[in-house]
Amino acid sequence: MPDDAARLTHRRVLAIAAPIVLSNATVPILGVVDTGVVGQLGQAAPIGAVGIGAVTITAIYWIFGFLRMGTTGLTSQAVGRGEAPEVSALLMRVLLIGGGAGVAMIALQLPLFWLAFRIAPASAEVEGLARGYLAVRIWSAPAAIALYGITGWLIAQERTRGVLVIQLWMNGLNIGLDLWFVLGLGWGVGGVAFATFLSEWTGLALGLWLCRPAFATPGWRDLSRILDRARLAHMASVNSDILIRSVLLQAIFVSFLFLGAKFGDVKLAANQILLQFLQVTAYALDGFAFAAEALIGQAFGARAVARLRRGALLTSFWGVLVCVLLALSFYLWGGRIIDMMTTAPEVRATARDYLFYMILAPLLGVGAWMLDGIFIGATRSRDMRDMMLISALGYLAAALVLVPFLGNHGLWAALLLSFVLRGLTLGMRYPALERAARGG
Numbered sequence: 001m002p003d004d005a006a007r008l009t010h011r012r013v014l015a016i017a018a019p020i021v022l023s024n025a026t027v028p029i030l031g032v033v034d035t036g037v038v039g040q041l042g043q044a045a046p047i048g049a050v051g052i053g054a055v056t057i058t059a060i061y062w063i064f065g066f067l068r069m070g071t072t073g074l075t076s077q078a079v080g081r082g083e084a085p086e087v088s089a090l091l092m093r094v095l096l097i098g099g100g101a102g103v104a105m106i107a108l109q110l111p112l113f114w115l116a117f118r119i120a121p122a123s124a125e126v127e128g129l130a131r132g133y134l135a136v137r138i139w140s141a142p143a144a145i146a147l148y149g150i151t152g153w154l155i156a157q158e159r160t161r162g163v164l165v166i167q168l169w170m171n172g173l174n175i176g177l178d179l180w181f182v183l184g185l186g187w188g189v190g191g192v193a194f195a196t197f198l199s200e201w202t203g204l205a206l207g208l209w210l211c212r213p214a215f216a217t218p219g220w221r222d223l224s225r226i227l228d229r230a231r232l233a234h235m236a237s238v239n240s241d242i243l244i245r246s247v248l249l250q251a252i253f254v255s256f257l258f259l260g261a262k263f264g265d266v267k268l269a270a271n272q273i274l275l276q277f278l279q280v281t282a283y284a285l286d287g288f289a290f291a292a293e294a295l296i297g298q299a300f301g302a303r304a305v306a307r308l309r310r311g312a313l314l315t316s317f318w319g320v321l322v323c324v325l326l327a328l329s330f331y332l333w334g335g336r337i338i339d340m341m342t343t344a345p346e347v348r349a350t351a352r353d354y355l356f357y358m359i360l361a362p363l364l365g366v367g368a369w370m371l372d373g374i375f376i377g378a379t380r381s382r383d384m385r386d387m388m389l390i391s392a393l394g395y396l397a398a399a400l401v402l403v404p405f406l407g408n409h410g411l412w413a414a415l416l417l418s419f420v421l422r423g424l425t426l427g428m429r430y431p432a433l434e435r436a437a438r439g440g
Helices: 010-039 044-081 084-107 109-119 124-156 160-184 189-210 229-261 265-301 305-341 345-353 355-377 381-406 408-437
Strands: none
Touching: 010 160, 010 265, 010 305, 044 084, 044 109, 044 124, 044 189, 044 229, 044 265, 044 355, 084 109, 084 124, 084 229, 109 124, 124 160, 124 189, 124 265, 160 189, 229 265, 229 381, 229 408, 265 305, 265 345, 265 355, 265 408, 305 345, 305 355, 305 408, 345 355, 355 381, 355 408, 381 408
16 A cells, blocks of 8 residues: 555545545435425325335345445455455455345345235335335346445445446436436336336446456456455355344334334324435435545554554544534424425424434434444444344334334334444444454
């Protein structure tokens, strides 16, 4: 690595984070448009259907989120060690895994969707619309899952401008097609699904083009390295822990939406709108969490503990600042945002009743989000798995106690508690991370 790579500054953190923040800004906008275009129909059922459909397919895909996170950690550490052939081999491994996983999801779609709707107690109208949405979305599974690996590979090398290009293309195309298919052609919920299907496949093609330098070297076709047993075993160990962590995290959010459906279509729609506020928070913080992944991973690979600590502090500083600004923004303009997302009066009123939780969420969740990035970069996946298990159990216990007495308020309180638990428990494991970086 060049000498100046060892010097971490606010400028370098922002250079990594800014393209991610900009690219992620289009993702919640996409969620707003997805919800907003069906919201213009003036009915609660289409909003709930898009919410359940999107959460279900995202939960299925994000089970394979280990490809993004594990690839960033492993690749950034290979960069820190100066192992260029391994960097190329990692890209091939994740493309093979992503494509195979996507084909498996298509083959298993019937039992997967049957299970999803056995769990979901939504109304018949909402379920019917959601089934149509999922039947389209599942066919872009290979592209969507493989893109996780490509994104992680680019982030690890601080090539976040490439990630920005992919996201701008995908989300811009998706938004344009949303407006055309739903408002122009009147395709309803199906139009939202077709728009996403097309954007994901074209996004994969663009991502492969951006990764073309890896294919210009012999390393990408070195099967002995790509299929090396020791490297595959290490990758499997890291990814299996992250997979369990991802399943637990998605179980929290999916159960949140499904439990909320018990309170009726109006509260289900209100919860779906408010979840967009959480998406805004998560995507705004992702830029700095991803910067932490790249910088911590490179420092961990180089056994540079002082650089690792400085990277953690600098990225967390920006994460906290962003969360304070988001909480203030939600306090000032949250009601207006809700009104833009739906024209249904009863949904607007209900969402405003729970806006307070959205103001608290960035402040209570910043520790969890930033420490996730730090631990991903160091590939401390076992700690992430174990602390997520504690958080999930805390969420479950809180939901069992609070929901019967407080209803939807208790459900939101349980969700925020899971954020706090994850941040506290990961923070307690940070000293062990530094010891591992020293080789201890």
